[in-house]
Amino acid sequence: MKELLLGGMAGLALGIAAQRLGLHRRDDLRCALGLLHPAMLRRLLLAVGLGTMLTALMMWLAVIDVDTVAVPPLDGGTVIGGVIFGAVLGWSGLAPATAPVVLGADRFWEGLCAVAGCAAGALLLPYAERIFPALRGWLPASANTWFQVTLDEPFLFAGGFLGQGCIGLVIAVAALCVRRPKEDAPPEDIAPAEEPPAPEPASTAPEDVQDETFVAILPGEESVVVDTQEDPPEPEVE
Amino acid sequence: MLVLVIIALMVMAGEVHHLAVFAMMALGAFLAALPERIRRRKEPRLRSTWQGCVVCFCAGLAMVLAAGLARMNGGLLTGLMQGSVSAYAFGGLAWLAAAVAARIKERKRRT
DSSP: OHHHHHHHHHHHHHHHHHHHHTTTOHHHHHHHHTTSOHHHHHHHHHHHHHHHHHHHHHHHTTSSOGGGOOOOOBSHHHHHHHHHHHHHHHHHOOOTTTHHHHHHHTOHHHHHHHHHHHHHHHHHHHHHTTTHHHHHTTSOOBOOEEEOOSSSSOEEESOHHHHHHHHHHHHHHHHHHSOOOSSOOOOTTOOOOSSOOOOOOOOOOGGGOOTTEEEEOOTTSOOEEEEOOOOOOOOOOO | OHHHHHHHHHHHHSOOOHHHHHHHHHHHHHHHHHHHHHHTTTSOOOOOOHHHHHHHHHHHHHHHHHHHHTTOTTTHHHHHHHTBHHHHHHHHHHHHHHHHHHHHHHHHHHO
């Protein structure tokens, strides 16, 4: 019961935080991954960096039991799985963790289909495990951590929890180096236009040019029409 | 963002039921989006398309299987925070592939 209650409360808060972060907007997430939307990338990297620092602190304080830390091995499955996961993530703008957020916040049916897809994948996973060893075997497995944060697993560098915290600090600093967007983000729940409206063809014929329109054609550039009409004078207040 | 980090840590530190987390995330997102929905109730809402539904279903299926192949189901973020080399390798490769795919998709969408 405690697990359900704690999980429910954590899920509720996670859903609110993920919606406020804008993770339910698939286009935005896709642009962030493609380095086209620096604001969200900055937030995600900052979250990972701060989380790494806090995790190191909580491990050092023994709030997180290091005996329960599971380190998955690095093998061929990690490489193939990572590439497939990333390609699908970049193409769809959806992650398994953001599927319930899409379901609750934005587009119900698409979110429901995503959750159904995740459930179907979880159901198929035991059957797929039969072919996974062949895909994993081409690279020898090694389960390492960067620094010694567990009791048994091998580690690459000395430094313990302090070194782990430094990794988080580096990620957070890298996030702060991501440039800020110059414009404000578009309002929520407004889908970006699928196709920009086609510009009206500008005619350079003298009879088509109005009195207060200036047509500038630069070599190698598209024609630019500048309306030089002044704003109407404001009515005087008596 | 800080709330996200702290709650993720809470999930890591405590023993919680992951299905409950998954289910309540939808409710949390719904509640968070509610004020905006009420404010824009007279404006046309976003509608799901069948193409989007197919993409979402296939994406969910493929990503769970790919994460299972890499033994990263539900463990990518915690692996990153705990300094697991395989989580960093998985995250780096996934990001590279996602960046390429996202740029191709965006270019295709805009043309």
